[in-house]
Amino acid sequence: MRHPKRRMLALPVGLTAALTLSACGGGSSADGDIELVVASFNEMGYEELLEEYEEANPGITVTHRKTGTAEAHHQNLFTKIGAGSGLADIEAVEEGYIAQAMEAAGRFNDxxxxxxxxxxxxxxxxxxxxxGQTPDGKLIGYGTDIGPLAMCYRADLLEDAGLPSEPAEVGELFATWESYFEAGEEFIAANPESHWFDSGAQVFNAMHNQLEIGYYDTDSNLVVESNTAIKENWDTVVTAIEGGQSAGLEMGSPAWETSFGDDAFATKTCPPWMLGQIEGLAGEGKVWRVAEGFPDGGGNWGGSWLTVPTQSEHPEEAAELAAWLTAPEQQTRAFVASGPFPSQVEALESEELLSLTNEYFDVDTGALFAERAEAVGSAQFKGPRDGQIQTNVFMPAFASVEEGTADADQAWDAVVSGAENLAG
Structure with missing residues (x-):
């Protein structure tokens, strides 16, 4: 739903104090200036913004610790939570790890x-x-970006296979998961040398995130085996894999990256940040487009929150900075700089965002993904090891089916036991 308009957060005035050196990431210099440390990962678009914040706030110095991958960042985060020291004043937490942070909610400020x-x-x-809220209503994170899902596709490959290729027509073709996989069957029949999607795990993840209840129920009980919707999605994707629709390529692997320059597959689940990757990897001569719509409504893949650990010596100043970074204006600029799509209502309604286009995909990027963001609905509850179950259990299980090292039943048994072992 849309919320009523509200005024933007103004830049805070300069903040100074005579404080002692912090035992964690931030601290105070001899002249009383405050140092704030921001720990993030991947590309969140903050480099220029943090420089601007320093200039607008004499007395505050911001140090940016950026880790290359989400996995490495969060391993470091939870290690330092356990040790009780070493955390930054602001720690970014990705959606696959937010439930784990909720378990340690006492280590974060409200x-x-x-x-x-x-x-x-x-x-x-x-x-x-x-x-960003705990079950009892504590707000531990200001939302940064989201990953509203669209479906990218190779218009030239669909056309060669005799399928519709214009975005509106393809949107109708992809109206439901049933129609999406049916189109995949037609594509494979016409083009047996190619595949319909990159990997079963990627498609399953999009389907899974549409469920009201995921790997855990709202009491944090693991329900992978008892939640019949999960098994139904598993069976649907495995059937497509067995029908030759999957290229069996692990996202981020060298083979996956080089495949965009070939004709390895025709469709890809696409949050906004994926478009830049595809363009960079596919290059000229490959006609990628974005369908108008997504199977069975909307979905989200990605997004983070900014938290302020209780270790911070400057929690209010850190909260001011986190609030400024997650204001609509700044998140719009971060999207333009690096691709993380804003989660703020006013950003999604701003002319600056709605007027953004992508020449390579020939699409009004801002307007399309703003509409996709509204289609997501409610947030699926994420349990303590949600992200790890997806990455360390389901991904290898789908890969084993794609590689032929396990049949569907064996792989499902591995899913159930793996999730139970991981959840403890």
């Missing part, structure tokens, strides 16, 4: 208490704001 009063829930889409 931003509703220490943050600027004018920063309220109506800044964000409902599901994004809710994702």
């Amino acid at each position: 931003l509703a208490e220490i943050g600027p009063e004018e920063v309220t829930a109506d800044r964000w889409l409902d599901y994004k704001f809710e994702g």
